[in-house]
Amino acid sequence: MNPCGATTGFFVLGRCGRAAVTVCRCGRQICAEHADQQGLCPECSGAQGYADPYRPGWARGFRRSYYQRSSYDYGDPNLYTGYDIYDRSGFDQGDDFAIGGDVDPDSGDGGWTDS
Amino acid sequence: MTGEAPETQASPAGPPEVRAAYFAFDRFPSTKGSAVHIGQMAAELFERFGGGLLGVLGGGNLPRYQWEPGSGIRIARFGERIPNLIDRAEAYSAWVAAHVAPHVETLRVCHVRDPWSALPVVTAPGRRYPVVYEVNGLPSVELGHTWPLAAPATLARIAELEDFCLERADVVVVPSGVIGTALRRRGVPGERIELVPNGADVPPERPRPDDAPESYLVYAGALQPWQGLDVLLRAFARLADLTGLRLVILSSVPERRARALRRLAERLGVEDRVVWRFTLPHAEVAAWLAGAAVSVAPLTGCARNVDQGCAPLKILESMAAGTPVVASGLPAVRELMADGVHGRLVAPDRPAELARAIRVLLEYPDAARAMGERGRRRVREEFAWAATRARMATIYRSITSNSGITR
Ligand SMILES: [Zn+2]
Ligand SMILES: [Zn+2]
Numbered sequence: 345m346n347p348c349g350a351t352t353g354f355f356v357l358g359r360c361g362r363a364a365v366t367v368c369r370c371g372r373q374i375c376a377e378h379a380d381q382q383g384l385c386p387e388c389s390g391a392q393g394y395a396d397p398y399r400p401g402w403a404r405g406f407r408r409s410y411y412q413r414s415s416y417d418y419g420d421p422n423l424y425t426g427y428d429i430y431d432r433s434g435f436d437q438g439d440d441f442a443i444g445g446d447v448d449p450d451s452g453d454g455g456w457t458d459s
Numbered sequence: 460m461t462g463e464a465p466e467t468q469a470s471p472a473g474p475p476e477v478r479a480a481y482f483a484f485d486r487f488p489s490t491k492g493s494a495v496h497i498g499q500m501a502a503e504l505f506e507r508f509g510g511g512l513l514g515v516l517g518g519g520n521l522p523r524y525q526w527e528p529g530s531g532i533r534i535a536r537f538g539e540r541i542p543n544l545i546d547r548a549e550a551y552s553a554w555v556a557a558h559v560a561p562h563v564e565t566l567r568v569c570h571v572r573d574p575w576s577a578l579p580v581v582t583a584p585g586r587r588y589p590v591v592y593e594v595n596g597l598p599s600v601e602l603g604h605t606w607p608l609a610a611p612a613t614l615a616r617i618a619e620l621e622d623f624c625l626e627r628a629d630v631v632v633v634p635s636g637v638i639g640t641a642l643r644r645r646g647v648p649g650e651r652i653e654l655v656p657n658g659a660d661v662p663p664e665r666p667r668p669d670d671a672p673e674s675y676l677v678y679a680g681a682l683q684p685w686q687g688l689d690v691l692l693r694a695f696a697r698l699a700d701l702t703g704l705r706l707v708i709l710s711s712v713p714e715r716r717a718r719a720l721r722r723l724a725e726r727l728g729v730e731d732r733v734v735w736r737f738t739l740p741h742a743e744v745a746a747w748l749a750g751a752a753v754s755v756a757p758l759t760g761c762a763r764n765v766d767q768g769c770a771p772l773k774i775l776e777s778m779a780a781g782t783p784v785v786a787s788g789l790p791a792v793r794e795l796m797a798d799g800v801h802g803r804l805v806a807p808d809r810p811a812e813l814a815r816a817i818r819v820l821l822e823y824p825d826a827a828r829a830m831g832e833r834g835r836r837r838v839r840e841e842f843a844w845a846a847t848r849a850r851m852a853t854i855y856r857s858i859t860s861n862s863g864i865t866r
Contacts, residue, residue, distance in 0.1 A: 350525075351521075351522045351525050352525075352527060354488070354498065354502065354527075354532065354534075355488055355498050355741075356488065356740075357488065357521070377528040378528065386522070386524055386525055386526045386533075387522045387523055387524045387525070388524075389524070389526075390523070390524025390525070390526065390533060390535060391523060391524055393561060394535070394557050394558055394561065427545050427549075427613065427616065430610060430613075431545060431610065431612070431613040431616065432543055432545045432546065433608070434606055434608040434609040434610055434613060435543050435544035435545050435602075435606055435608075435609065
């Protein structure tokens with residue numbers, strides 16, 4: 345039996361592990377419960393429902409249009425586009441203990457149990 | 460229960476429609492106290508609305524999308540590695556906007572936890588849903604403490620963003636009266652502010668950790684400067700005559716964050732008696748808390764703690780574990796525990812005073828044990844997560860029935 349590779353859980357994550365019935369296009373083995381109608385795993389299926397934020401450059405482009413639209417709608421360009429290079433520079437290095445998570449993938453605070 | 464009981468929601472062709480969403484610019488799950496809070500609040504929201512969308516930060520090996528068959532809960536995680544915090548926050552806001560847009564018709568409530576989650580949610584084109592903005596802290600205040608290079612003008616802009624979102628939120632939820640007062644001072648009308656205290660659950664009895672020292676003080680939590688760990692290390696140095704005593708620091712953040720504090724411990728000559736543990740699972744933290752002689756919350760008297768307020772989960776969780784607490788007697792802390800009843804309150808930033816209070820508790824173990832017992836009782840009677848969640852349920856019920864948007 346090939347175990348289903350979908351992630352399960354809320355506070356504590358684990359792997360589904362039920363018997364897989366199909367293979368998603370990403371190569372993951374998927375059980376009947378976790379496969380959508382196209383045979384996609386939850387991760388690939390979820391990504392399909394939204395604008396693709398992981399295309400390289402998406403964040404920057406979307407961000408620009410989003411903030412421009414917001415500034416236009418609310419008539420306050422300074423609020424949304426007002427962070428200049430000096431504003432940003434204070435946040436380049438250092439510690440992001442509390443806000444906005446941690447960009448280091450090795451940080452080990454992922455609450456992961458079984459991998 | 461009222462109309463929030465799960466109704467039929469799945470169209471036969473697709474996943475269930477999203478009627479509730481919770482967004483937080485924070486990693487979930489994680490070992491930080493904030494993750495416990497996020498999980499409890501989101502779980503209550505999803506229980507009321509038959510599932511929903513949880514939008515949080517990912518990274519590491521957390522999957523970008525997850526959904527549980529049968530629960531109606533889907534989780535989306537923003538996982539882009541963008542080193543600059545402002546860039547990351549803005550990209551995250553845009554990501555939230557993209558995750559709200561497809562559900563704008565069906566959403567009946569959105570719950571957010573920070574201004575970068577709030578902005579796209581309060582400004583979403585076609586918005587008909589009420590917004591609950593939960594303010595546990597204000598980045599415009601906190602970032603000044605953790606990012607020394609942040610310019611005052613930049614923090615002022617972040618404060619403007621907060622005000623913009625606070626104005627447009629239907630309900631502003633705060634975990635302590637102090638934060639509520641701070642927000643009233645900033646112009647948020649009092650009738651929109653709801654106090655929903657943090658919770659803790661009394662953990663099941665667990666054996667003492669195998670590697671636990673015979674007698675130890677414990678600190679549990681993150682290592683930001685406002686936590687006052689430097690004060691605790693200095694106080695601990697004054698207890699050097701108690702040769703068997705150890706200080707256990709259960710850091711909710713990774714080891715590399717501890718460098719400066721470890722250097723300080725070395726300089727103070729206490730490093731051999733400090734036991735570090737990093738990012739332990741919640742249940743193990745509970746066992747360490749329960750085994751400690753005293754739990755210490757040495758919060759500093761800085762603006763972040765005093766003016767903005769805080770609601771340290773570690774105090775409630777120590778009380779839940781039946782361990783007496785020695786904490787800085789800040790107004791927000793007094794909302795959780797009383798001096799001489801559940802432990803001792805001391806002036807912040809005073810290592811000598813902190814050391815003295817700890818020493819007294821160590822010298823009178825029976826009195827200390829009684830304080831721990833009273834703390835446990837107080838958590839059970841007043842601060843159970845069930846009580847926190849029941850308050851949230853009432854808020855969700857009132858805004859979805861008053862707003863005229865219930866379908
Ligand atoms: Zn599965
Ligand atoms: Zn897949």
